[in-house]
Amino acid sequence: MISRTTPLILAARGGHTAVVQILLANGAGDEGLALVAAACRGHTDIVQLLIANGAGYKHRAAAMAAHRGHTDIVQLLVANGADAELAWTRAELDNSGQH
Incomplete structure (x- = not known):
């Protein structure tokens, strides 16, 4: 269950680039x-x-991308300041997927 959502989150989740841009x-x-x-x-x-x-x-975002195997996104996020060493618990990863 999503506790908080916005049109931007919904568009990003759905892969709707043009909507995100707008x-x-x-x-x-x-x-x-x-x-x-x-x-x-x-x-x-x-x-x-x-x-x-x-x-x-x-x-x-980098932790979630790593969890899902999205290598290109992990590389992009780390190159833009994500901490590659930051630790997350399994519960935190599972809860992040709800956004």
Whole structure:
């Protein structure tokens, strides 16, 4: 169950790049949860777009991408400041996938 969602998170989760662009151009923000959603689902183009727009939660997004095997996204996030050594518990990873 999702405790909090926004149009940006939904568009990022669904892989809808054009919608993400429109929302960002109109001031949408979510403190980085859209980045986690896109990274978790392997949407590299959206991850790049969100990073370019200053998205946070890079460490959590990198952990989720690693958990799901999205190597290109892990590389992208680490290259943009995600901590490759940050440790997460299994429960934290499982809960992050809900965003």
